[in-house]
Amino acid sequence: MASLKELKDRIGSVKSTQKITKAKQMVAAAKLRKAQEAAEAARPYAERLESVMTSLASKVSINSDTPKLLAGTGKTQRHLMVVATSDRGLCGAFNTNIVKEAREKADALIAEGKDVTFYLIGKKAKPVVKRFYADAIDHHYDTSDIKNPHYDDAKAISEELVARLEDDKFDVAWLFYSKFKSALVQEPQTQQIIPVPVPEEAEAGSKAAVEYEPDEEEILSELLPRNLSIQIFRALLENAASEQGASMTAMDNATRNAGELIDKLTIEYNRSRQAAITTELVEIISGAEAL
């Protein structure tokens, strides 16, 4: 059995761990509210733009002049995985889940004989991706200076993606992030962002004659880059909220576990102390009797 001193030190160390997890939990809880509000407020715009985008995409006939963002490059050989994760740990399985989702997709694509490269947003995906697909990392977009995701950040990322598309670096792009459902539930998402997915049933096509001002091409060329930035912006916001939610839950668990451990160690400590006292007493009494 461990000595009294050892037990005491152990209790002390668990207590200080508990203090850290408790503090992180409270920070996450405070940040969560703000991040959640931002994520939920941004949803209407992204959803509406998506529906406008798809209805427009199904109406426009695709020819050689159609922007690549909509029509793609005509091939599906090279895939770019845009993986958005956080920069910090202490948030449970949040980052692991996103990377797992991306790896499943990447492995499936590789099995089909496609080429896969990675574009990483945030620090945490890097070690894992590096381990499994050592040479496939194309770029790492550093978000460590960004406290709250801003539209301009998303715009910068999407401009980089468009530049890569124009340079003919990839054919299809996928976006991976975690959708915020509640503080307890975050769902990793896989979304095709380039080219814009067009629904199979082109039902809207003939339904109504829509007037375009100035004309379809100009609207498309303005709308497509914006749609891309917005989808990325949404991913960043959802990720921020999910991270805080996951962090809060994970830290709550850790705090509770530390509490349980402290209780257990305290009982053990008291028992050994009593055992020591009893032994001492027995020694004194039997010593006195022997006289």
Place this chain on the structure above:
Amino acid sequence: MALNFELVTPEKLLRSEEVHMVVVPGTEGDMGIFARHAPVMTTIRDGNISIYKTAGGEAETIKVEGGFAEVNSKGLTILAEKVVEED
């Protein structure tokens, strides 16, 4: 008959209400949108959106910078890049 009007920015859903008429600053000229307007998609220039809650009533103006407007059978949706708060 009222027009279903929605104004959204990347940050939030700003308006969702029934109005009489909205004047949209389209790239090729202002457009007054009533209920049951023919489907239109247009980009918008920097300018003021005028919202008329009732016929003949006072207009409320909101300044926007860039964006996109869509009229379909459900109503008018304006996706503004940016809304300039006037205070």
